Amino acid sequence: MKIDVLPVFGDITEKQLRGKLAVVFDVLRATSTIVTALANGCREVVPVLTVEEALAYAEDHPDAILGGERDSLLIPGFHLGNSPLEFTSGRVKGKTVVLTTTNGTRAIRRAARGSAGVLIGSLLNIKAVAEEIAGAGYDVVMVCAGTRGCFSLEDTVAAGMVCRELARTVPGKKAPLLESDFAAAACRLADFYSKDPLRALYDSLHGQKLAARGFSEDLTFCSRLNSAGIAPGYRHGRIFTVPFTVPGN
């Protein structure tokens, strides 16, 4: 199995995705929030690009919960922001969540163009994502959402942790082969932060900005390695957990 890690989603070409399983990481906070909402019993998450798209969806589906952020803050008229702590079982169980964020939802939609399938990754579900990848048997491209078009430490660390988990659990001829120096660097960074993933979030400029805005609890929550045993998948505009199987398997 070949694995690559891409530092930012903006430059991805369809060629890089073709026939591969994409895993999207936006640890602070979109993919952590999606994983949390689904782990708390939400029926599905619909990632949309604009506030208008979210409001239009809600007109047709009055039961939908609107969540998301612009510049890390709640969007006027929305039920919830982009903090995973808001997506409790009481609020989202059985519901459809419509989510729009600055980076993460865009990265997910972008990764779907041309890829064989898209998984949602975060520090919360490293093992579950690695298991889904190992079962699917595709080559993999890990897509870091990044921050404002640049490298982000936390997404790269999470991608590296999935690579390490695969190296540990998939033996022999199928063992993952890293396709780039950036993938190798992601693994080294994952090594460094594996015993203290919260430190990666505080070493990240976006993490520091969130903490300064009062979201320290979000950082703590988003750093809880393998607290969720699910590997959500995106298909036809929706993210869901069960049953999710990569097409063709």
Place this chain on the structure above:
Amino acid sequence: MKIDVLPVFGDITEKQLRGKLAVVFDVLRATSTIVTALANGCREVVPVLTVEEALAYAEDHPDAILGGERDSLLIPGFHLGNSPLEFTSGRVKGKTVVLTTTNGTRAIRRAARGSAGVLIGSLLNIKAVAEEIAGAGYDVVMVCAGTRGCFSLEDTVAAGMVCRELARTVPGKKAPLLESDFAAAACRLADFYSKDPLRALYDSLHGQKLAARGFSEDLTFCSRLNSAGIAPGYRHGRIFTVPFTVPGN
């Protein structure tokens, strides 16, 4: 002092360089070769972009030594390739070396556009570069040459090592402030490889390719931390060592 690290030189804007001291790293092998040639008494290195430019220079300066590579190999009609081991005192002492390489010489010329000055960095001269930076008092942008337009592990590790050296030696209010997550990641990678820098070169795909082509000794040579006590600078088309002072200081 603010420090940033840029993963590849191709995307740099003049705005990113303006008023800053740039340090260019192409560890495998252009900047290691330049540092070695100058440490061995070469008078100056003239980095040029094309083979034609090098040959034209040699017509006007028959004593000049032509060095460089295309796809890691010797260029027909040139005296030397791009291996630092070739740039011995016997061959280069007192001479002008004209060098053209796929990435490194381009990165140097690119970093000069708009910056306050350009230093030549490698694993061989981490401490000397950090001392020059500390003395100059400018904000710094570390420019990794990269490999074929992509992130390269060895350049990022070397840039991180200079950041670490500055953090260790420049105390108090002037202590370096990392401007991006990528700079933070470079420091972590430098931490990881500081006890075994040769491992970084073998973890790099370009290092593996060079080793497969018979250049293993180059990797060993290029990994010798602080074996050269010089911080060469580029100005007006030439790279030289003494006297080099950043303009304005």
